[in-house]
Amino acid sequence: MFSEIIKNVKNNTPLVHNITNYVTVNDCANILLACGGSPIMADDIEEVEEITSICSALVINIGTLNSRTVESMLKAGKKANELNIPVILDPVGAGASKLRTDTTFRLLDEIKFAVIRGNMSEIKTVGKADTSGTRGVDANVSDSITEENIHEAVKYISSLSEKLSAVVIVTGAIDVVSDGAKTYAIRNGHPMMSKISGTGCMLTSVIGAYCGANKDDIIDAAAAAVCAVGLCGELAYEKMRKNDDGTSLLRSHLIDFMSKIDDEMLKEGAKVEVRQ
Amino acid sequence: MFSEIIKNVKNNTPLVHNITNYVTVNDCANILLACGGSPIMADDIEEVEEITSICSALVINIGTLNSRTVESMLKAGKKANELNIPVILDPVGAGASKLRTDTTFRLLDEIKFAVIRGNMSEIKTVGKADTSGTRGVDANVSDSITEENIHEAVKYISSLSEKLSAVVIVTGAIDVVSDGAKTYAIRNGHPMMSKISGTGCMLTSVIGAYCGANKDDIIDAAAAAVCAVGLCGELAYEKMRKNDDGTSLLRSHLIDFMSKIDDEMLKEGAKVEVRQ
Amino acid sequence: MFSEIIKNVKNNTPLVHNITNYVTVNDCANILLACGGSPIMADDIEEVEEITSICSALVINIGTLNSRTVESMLKAGKKANELNIPVILDPVGAGASKLRTDTTFRLLDEIKFAVIRGNMSEIKTVGKADTSGTRGVDANVSDSITEENIHEAVKYISSLSEKLSAVVIVTGAIDVVSDGAKTYAIRNGHPMMSKISGTGCMLTSVIGAYCGANKDDIIDAAAAAVCAVGLCGELAYEKMRKNDDGTSLLRSHLIDFMSKIDDEMLKEGAKVEVRQ
Numbered sequence: 001m002f003s004e005i006i007k008n009v010k011n012n013t014p015l016v017h018n019i020t021n022y023v024t025v026n027d028c029a030n031i032l033l034a035c036g037g038s039p040i041m042a043d044d045i046e047e048v049e050e051i052t053s054i055c056s057a058l059v060i061n062i063g064t065l066n067s068r069t070v071e072s073m074l075k076a077g078k079k080a081n082e083l084n085i086p087v088i089l090d091p092v093g094a095g096a097s098k099l100r101t102d103t104t105f106r107l108l109d110e111i112k113f114a115v116i117r118g119n120m121s122e123i124k125t126v127g128k129a130d131t132s133g134t135r136g137v138d139a140n141v142s143d144s145i146t147e148e149n150i151h152e153a154v155k156y157i158s159s160l161s162e163k164l165s166a167v168v169i170v171t172g173a174i175d176v177v178s179d180g181a182k183t184y185a186i187r188n189g190h191p192m193m194s195k196i197s198g199t200g201c202m203l204t205s206v207i208g209a210y211c212g213a214n215k216d217d218i219i220d221a222a223a224a225a226v227c228a229v230g231l232c233g234e235l236a237y238e239k240m241r242k243n244d245d246g247t248s249l250l251r252s253h254l255i256d257f258m259s260k261i262d263d264e265m266l267k268e269g270a271k272v273e274v275r276q
Numbered sequence: 277m278f279s280e281i282i283k284n285v286k287n288n289t290p291l292v293h294n295i296t297n298y299v300t301v302n303d304c305a306n307i308l309l310a311c312g313g314s315p316i317m318a319d320d321i322e323e324v325e326e327i328t329s330i331c332s333a334l335v336i337n338i339g340t341l342n343s344r345t346v347e348s349m350l351k352a353g354k355k356a357n358e359l360n361i362p363v364i365l366d367p368v369g370a371g372a373s374k375l376r377t378d379t380t381f382r383l384l385d386e387i388k389f390a391v392i393r394g395n396m397s398e399i400k401t402v403g404k405a406d407t408s409g410t411r412g413v414d415a416n417v418s419d420s421i422t423e424e425n426i427h428e429a430v431k432y433i434s435s436l437s438e439k440l441s442a443v444v445i446v447t448g449a450i451d452v453v454s455d456g457a458k459t460y461a462i463r464n465g466h467p468m469m470s471k472i473s474g475t476g477c478m479l480t481s482v483i484g485a486y487c488g489a490n491k492d493d494i495i496d497a498a499a500a501a502v503c504a505v506g507l508c509g510e511l512a513y514e515k516m517r518k519n520d521d522g523t524s525l526l527r528s529h530l531i532d533f534m535s536k537i538d539d540e541m542l543k544e545g546a547k548v549e550v551r552q
Numbered sequence: 553m554f555s556e557i558i559k560n561v562k563n564n565t566p567l568v569h570n571i572t573n574y575v576t577v578n579d580c581a582n583i584l585l586a587c588g589g590s591p592i593m594a595d596d597i598e599e600v601e602e603i604t605s606i607c608s609a610l611v612i613n614i615g616t617l618n619s620r621t622v623e624s625m626l627k628a629g630k631k632a633n634e635l636n637i638p639v640i641l642d643p644v645g646a647g648a649s650k651l652r653t654d655t656t657f658r659l660l661d662e663i664k665f666a667v668i669r670g671n672m673s674e675i676k677t678v679g680k681a682d683t684s685g686t687r688g689v690d691a692n693v694s695d696s697i698t699e700e701n702i703h704e705a706v707k708y709i710s711s712l713s714e715k716l717s718a719v720v721i722v723t724g725a726i727d728v729v730s731d732g733a734k735t736y737a738i739r740n741g742h743p744m745m746s747k748i749s750g751t752g753c754m755l756t757s758v759i760g761a762y763c764g765a766n767k768d769d770i771i772d773a774a775a776a777a778v779c780a781v782g783l784c785g786e787l788a789y790e791k792m793r794k795n796d797d798g799t800s801l802l803r804s805h806l807i808d809f810m811s812k813i814d815d816e817m818l819k820e821g822a823k824v825e826v827r828q
Contacts, residue, residue: 300581
């Protein structure tokens, strides 16, 4: 299904500029290399434009934002927009503090994102932003997507995608990826992945690599990344159980499988449903 | 012995706000998840009060302090005090530079800590602080606690606990945990743990989770955390030897065991002595 | 060959001050402990001089430089020069942005480095710096050193070493280590190491430890570090293949082998050629 997507990543080694948090930054760097991309981290305002300019994608993750790095995010994002480089947003903790919510709104206002990925709570905060003449709204959807409420979730995410002209991704027990026109429900992954710090951040960086190498098919690139990371999580969980390891090696196995994943494995393991 | 403590951690998933160093922050996040808690890292002065307010505990670790983050530590710590949220201090490198020593003194002066954990050299620096009308003192105790000098060490730590109205923990070959009234000597752990960066920081974060879920029994929560991390270190060392691994996988195994530890394992493995 | 070098590291536990990036800093800390050294990370301008003063070596790595930390690098570097403590430079990304190039030039201008390590592209940027009355030059050598062009590479690196009065190291498929008078070509390592974030940074920190414990033989200390890390990479690759692991555990195995390496292993495994 995503065979072309994967091929483009392996062939192009997309360089991804990450302005991200200092908690999971090493995992992001390593999973980018593992998936066939290449990472560069730079957050000084004097250099972010230049660094973005040589990259295939820009990932903005507000996990440990501060007043200095927020300005760098804005500058890099605008430059990326200018150069038509896809920008991916991970609004970590949006809703948990005024600073995170306001920063998310400001980023959404000043930068055009290709993809926005978060959990449902973060995405609902994204949905409250006033953008280009449209009022933000309070969403009345559950924070966790289940088989029971997936219809409502898809409806909400799809309409938000349309409003923001961005692929919106909500990850959880079921992942939903939508660009408004097309929506995927993805059932890869394992609950134990929530016991590793940084699975969300790593996914966002991998989305950066996949989109960077597939600029003309952002929705499928993003969906392929969600499947790939989820599948690696499943395989990692199996290996963890077999070896009687715990959550630290679960993370290692996840990145390890990402360094091995190919077209064939993804074709066999992807659990993707086209919703609309 | 610590059965209730462990149960409360597992049942409450305490959210722990860490203002910590960028060297071992990822290990702290992962061991918090592994032990049954949940991590949040935030250090911008605009948001630390809000983040602390939604947490069960606040951990302040000065490992890579700078002028910006010190102000955030103070603001978060005062807020935590206001809200009766336990604050844990890890005075990394106190005594090694004027900045670290002065910052430690300032934190002790402006914040009421529930627990302070360091090696003997750091804790002796803590002991020199003038606090609430009491003069700091130079301590004449050895930097490493052995069976020969444990009596003196316990005496010093216990009186410092009383003076600071905080649980004071000195970790080393033997760990001592005291609140002045009650003192534990704990003989878990393995010397090889000193070959991993961040065992101290990880312990401090786990203490945060354990205390956050057991606010009415800080001394036992802290002691249980010391036992648990030490025991995981022992088990990790055995696994490392069996697999012919080295120090990097020793760290992975340590976090792995933390993700498996339960009441039963701790009951069997804890080497705790009540000294007074 | 490097038996004395290794012995001195194990016997002296050199403390290494790292002002480095937040991406690979944890790996640097852990490999320093693994190799027999001890890490300290500190970047606030108020304390860097004091911290450098208690160390055996200072490592400056510009991987995620910012305006605040650049000033700290300069201050620490000058103090180290004053105290005759070897300073090691890793000009990560020099050439990729004006900030990185200018900072590299400024560091070279104000600090005397004992060792400078980078890939060929970074070192060619280093070579463009105007230093002490000598004009920088554009080098016409290939970015990757092969058996075909090694003669040219050695000539360039050796003359640059002389010009800068520093050991210059270019790592790649073949590594070249030169102080102008003596030049080593080292063929340890494995291509898969480029799929781990931080192998270069880790090597630079290990060079810090080796030089810190061998101040009178910087060229051999640096060469021994290059051999040791390369050899650990080879052994790690074999273990990865045997266990069917991927790139995350490749990193773990690399650090694991560093925690085991000794005189005997290095004697057997080093692939060193004296070029001149």
